[in-house]
Amino acid sequence: MQKKSQEKQKLLFNENIIDVVQFGSSVIKEKPVNDIDIAVIYKKISLKEQLNHSQKIKKQLEKGFNLPIHIKSFDLYSLFDKGNFAREGILFYGKSLITKEYFVKLFGLIPKIHFTYNLSDLDKKDKVRFNYLLNGKKGKYGLLREYGGKIIAPGIIEIIPEYEKIFFDAMKEITPSLEMKKVFLS
């Protein structure tokens, strides 16, 4: 079986490391995963030192995952650089392997996904199906309870990023009128 999340293993890292962040498909439930993307975020030290430390972190992580590990090194400048195409993935989906929290919590932010749906064009049977999907039926949990989502306004639900695909795929099967927004709460 593929190990997408790190097993309990104490990660040894040095004081120049701000965080070690898992991002990419491996942090989104039910996404096909071929490898584990890791970003190591450093204080301002030389690139050579960053790369050498990251190689040590990679060796440690290889014991906890059984998929290839792709490791990238950043300081806060290179992380936010517009040329860093992994930037959004790290900031929005990234989870700290040190704190087990979303990485952006470090900046006082919480990433959330807002799904806006419109059921007005659906027939009654599908409206009921949609309601059961979100809220459950006959003691069986719906998606909201199972994955910790909530309705924040009529037609808008809020979930955490790692369940994006589960919600999107299930809701899209019933209604084509579905929009997804990525937001940061403080």
Place this chain on the structure above:
Amino acid sequence: MNEKKGILEKTAREYHLSGTEELSKQRYNSAVVLFFKSLIASADLFLLIKTGKTPSSHNDRFNSLRNFRDIYDIVDKDFPFYQDSYNILMSKELAEVIKEDAEEVAGKAEITL
């Protein structure tokens, strides 16, 4: 074997020289690619000396280098930059790091660049 050794030595030096020229012209993506190629030529030379064989692919190279951890770690560390060099802008600092790594591996293969 001697002919192969000669070719690898020549290519390691040629790529290193071209990389240095590109670095001086501030063409950092090209410099990264060339220094990495120099590094790989030296790594292959090292393998040829130690095992009598040269690898036929990157996978084969990684497998053979697993027995020589210090060189494996350098190649494994730098390879992603070579792969990314088509679509990500490389920095001067990175090109200099890979240049130093190419020189270190050349030293292990007992050649000077």
